[in-house]
Amino acid sequence: MNQKLTLSSSELGTLWLTYQQKTMVQRMLEYFIEQADDNQAKEIMQDVHMKVINYVEDIKAILKNEGAVIPIGFKEEDVNIGVPKLYDNMFDIMFCRLISSISMGLHTLHMSMAYRKDIVLLYKELTAFTQSVYDECVDYLQKKDVLPRSPAVSMPKSVEFADGTNYMSGFNLFSEKRSLNTVEVAHLYNSIEANIIGMQMITGFAQVANEPEVKKYFIRGKELAKKIVTDYTQLFLQSDIQPPSTWGANATDSKVAPFSDKLMMYCTSIFCGFGLGSNALGTAFSLRSDLPVTMVNTAKDVLTYGRDGGKIMAKNGWLEEPPAMQDRNNLTK
Incomplete structure (x- = not known):
C-alpha cells in the first residue's frame, strides 16, 4: 500500500x-x-x-x-x-x-x-x-596530521549555574565579558574551519572562472570568508583562547578551469546554505549577548552574497528550477 x-x-x-x-x-x-x-x-x-x-x-x-x-x-x-x-x-x-x-x-x-x-x-x-x-x-x-582539533579545555569538577543575568551580558561596557563556554566555542570553531576551507576553494574558483562577472563574484566570496575567519578568531582571542591553525591545502597557480562556471557557482551556493544553517544554530545556542549579533550580521552578509550568486546563475541560464506547484490562479483564468 x-x-x-x-x-x-x-x-x-x-x-x-x-x-x-x-x-x-x-x-x-x-x-x-x-x-x-x-x-x-x-x-x-x-x-x-x-x-x-x-x-x-x-x-x-x-x-x-x-x-x-x-x-x-x-x-x-x-x-x-x-x-x-x-x-x-x-x-x-x-x-x-x-x-x-x-x-x-x-x-x-x-x-x-x-x-x-x-x-x-x-x-x-x-x-x-x-x-x-x-x-x-x-x-x-x-x-596525515593535518586536521587540528578545537581548543583544549579543562574538565569540569562541579556543576555550575548562572549567577544572575550577567552570564548573558556581552555589550555592557561597565561589566567584564565572561569567557566563551564550550558550546559557543564549538560553533565558532566549526565556522572558522569551514570558512578557511571555503576560502581556499573559492580562491581556486576565482583563478579559473571564465566569465568576468563570475570571477569578480568569487573574489568577493574569498574576502567574505576571510572576514568571517577574522571576526570569529577575534572572539577567541578576547577570551584568551588561542585558535588552532586550521591547515588547509592551498590553491595552486593554475589558471585552467577544471569545472564549468555553472558547477562552481552551484558549489558556492551550497557552501552559502551550509554557512547560513551553521550560523542559525550558533545563534540559537550562544548565550552571551554579543555573539548572536555577530552571527546574525554574518548571516546577513552570507545571505546577500548567496542571493547575488543566484541572480548571476539565472542571468546566465545556469539556475535549474525545482519542480513547481500548479499555478491555480493561472489555470482558472
Missing part, C-alpha cells in the same frame, strides 16, 4: 535537490580522482564516486517510475579532467569531509520530510553512507 503512494511535493523537492548535489559531487570527484597523488586518498574517493553514481541512478529510477522528468544536474561537460591541478594535496579529502558533513544534515532533514517507505529508506542509506565517508576522511586527515 505504502509503495503505491505517489510522491508528495516534499519528496519530489528533496529528491530533486539531492540529485543536483550528488551529480555535482560526482563530477568534482572525477577530477580529484584523476589528480590524486596519494593512493589511499584515491581509493576513498573512488569508493565514494561509485556509490554516488548508484544513488544518482536510484533517484533517476524513482522519478522515471513516477513519470517525472529527470533533472539535468551536472553532466560530463561540466568537468575537464585533464587540466593541471588546481589545489595542493589534501584539499580533495578536506573537501570530501566538508561536503559529507553538509550532506549528513541534509539527508537527515530530508528523511523527516518523507512519507513513502522507499524514500525514507533511501535517505537512511544516504545518511549512513555520508557518515561513513566523514569517518574515513577524518581518520585519513588525522593520520
Whole structure:
C-alpha cells in the first residue's frame, strides 16, 4: 500500500535537490580522482564516486517510475579532467569531509520530510553512507596530521549555574565579558574551519572562472570568508583562547578551469546554505549577548552574497528550477 503512494511535493523537492548535489559531487570527484597523488586518498574517493553514481541512478529510477522528468544536474561537460591541478594535496579529502558533513544534515532533514517507505529508506542509506565517508576522511586527515582539533579545555569538577543575568551580558561596557563556554566555542570553531576551507576553494574558483562577472563574484566570496575567519578568531582571542591553525591545502597557480562556471557557482551556493544553517544554530545556542549579533550580521552578509550568486546563475541560464506547484490562479483564468 505504502509503495503505491505517489510522491508528495516534499519528496519530489528533496529528491530533486539531492540529485543536483550528488551529480555535482560526482563530477568534482572525477577530477580529484584523476589528480590524486596519494593512493589511499584515491581509493576513498573512488569508493565514494561509485556509490554516488548508484544513488544518482536510484533517484533517476524513482522519478522515471513516477513519470517525472529527470533533472539535468551536472553532466560530463561540466568537468575537464585533464587540466593541471588546481589545489595542493589534501584539499580533495578536506573537501570530501566538508561536503559529507553538509550532506549528513541534509539527508537527515530530508528523511523527516518523507512519507513513502522507499524514500525514507533511501535517505537512511544516504545518511549512513555520508557518515561513513566523514569517518574515513577524518581518520585519513588525522593520520596525515593535518586536521587540528578545537581548543583544549579543562574538565569540569562541579556543576555550575548562572549567577544572575550577567552570564548573558556581552555589550555592557561597565561589566567584564565572561569567557566563551564550550558550546559557543564549538560553533565558532566549526565556522572558522569551514570558512578557511571555503576560502581556499573559492580562491581556486576565482583563478579559473571564465566569465568576468563570475570571477569578480568569487573574489568577493574569498574576502567574505576571510572576514568571517577574522571576526570569529577575534572572539577567541578576547577570551584568551588561542585558535588552532586550521591547515588547509592551498590553491595552486593554475589558471585552467577544471569545472564549468555553472558547477562552481552551484558549489558556492551550497557552501552559502551550509554557512547560513551553521550560523542559525550558533545563534540559537550562544548565550552571551554579543555573539548572536555577530552571527546574525554574518548571516546577513552570507545571505546577500548567496542571493547575488543566484541572480548571476539565472542571468546566465545556469539556475535549474525545482519542480513547481500548479499555478491555480493561472489555470482558472
